[in-house]
Structure formats: structure tokens, C-alpha cells
Amino acid sequence: MPRAYDDDNIFARILRGEIPNDTVAENDHALAFRDIAPKAPSHVLVIPKGRYVSFEDFAAHGTEAEITGFMRLCAEVVAIEGLGLEAGNQGFRAITNAGAHGVQEVAHFHLHIMGGRMMGPMLSLRD
Numbered sequence: 001m002p003r004a005y006d007d008d009n010i011f012a013r014i015l016r017g018e019i020p021n022d023t024v025a026e027n028d029h030a031l032a033f034r035d036i037a038p039k040a041p042s043h044v045l046v047i048p049k050g051r052y053v054s055f056e057d058f059a060a061h062g063t064e065a066e067i068t069g070f071m072r073l074c075a076e077v078v079a080i081e082g083l084g085l086e087a088g089n090q091g092f093r094a095i096t097n098a099g100a101h102g103v104q105e106v107a108h109f110h111l112h113i114m115g116g117r118m119m120g121p122m123l124s125l126r127d
């Protein structure tokens with residue numbers, strides 16, 4: 001996916017406060033909110049506040065402060081949702097989709113953190 005960022009994507013509009021969201025946690029560099037169509041009892045999206053299209057864009061071009069802020073917010077979400085292994089919980093799945101083959105719907109990098117049920121096996125070769 002090209003690096004060009006569309007400022008009208010729905011998560012950019014959430015960050016600008018134009019669309020409401022169900023916030024779970026926030027810091028200077030990232031926002032976590034509940035997915036509008038949850039696929040698990042706990043389904044939270046974590047997004048950087050900067051203009052990054054995809055995982056690779058963020059990983060390559062995010063500043064160290066942005067990447068650290070993003071990752072720490074992910075840890076906070078796992079703790080808030082009661083999913084973390086360190087706290088003796090059952091765990092979770094964290095995934096990100098990129099581009100056409102990743103079936104990415106919203107072109108602003110986001111990590112899905114899902115848990116609260118058995119998430120099932122990973123895809124098979126032909127799924």
C-alpha cells in the first residue's frame with residue numbers, strides 16, 4: 001500500500017473528534033477504542049495519533065516516542081480488559097490487516113486486540 005494517507009478515513013475523523021468513539025484508554029501518541037462490530041467479547045482497536053497508513057508504514061516511519069507510546073497503550077488495554085498472561089488470564093489475539101491481501105478496511109494503522117473467548121486456530125494455507 002502506498003504511503004499516501006487519506007485524511008478523510010474514519011479513524012482520522014475519530015481522532016479529530018468528528019465521529020464519537022467508545023474510548024478504552026489514551027496517551028499522547030495513541031488512542032484505544034472499542035470496535036463498532038466486535039468479533040469477541042473484548043475487541044479493542046489501538047491506533048497511533050499520527051498519520052500512518054499501515055503497520056509497515058508505522059514500523060518504518062514512526063518516531064521512537066510514537067512507537068513506545070503505542071506499545072505501552074496496547075499493554076494498558078490488555079490489562080484493562082483483563083486479558084494478560086502476567087495477571088493469570090487466558091490471553092488474547094492481536095492482529096493487524098494491511099492492504100488488499102490483508103483485507104484492510106480502514107487505511108489508518110490499527111491493531112485489533114481481541115479476547116474473552118477461545119479465538120480459534122490461525123488461517124490454513126487456503127483460507
Ligand code: AMP
Nearest residue numbers: 010021034035036037097103104105106
Ligand atoms: P480492518 O479490516 O483491519 O481495517 O478493520 C477495521 C475495523 O474498524 C473493523 O473491525 C470495523 O468494525 C471497525 N470500525 C469501523 N468503523 C468504526 C467506528 N466508527 N468505530 C469503531 N470501529 C470501527
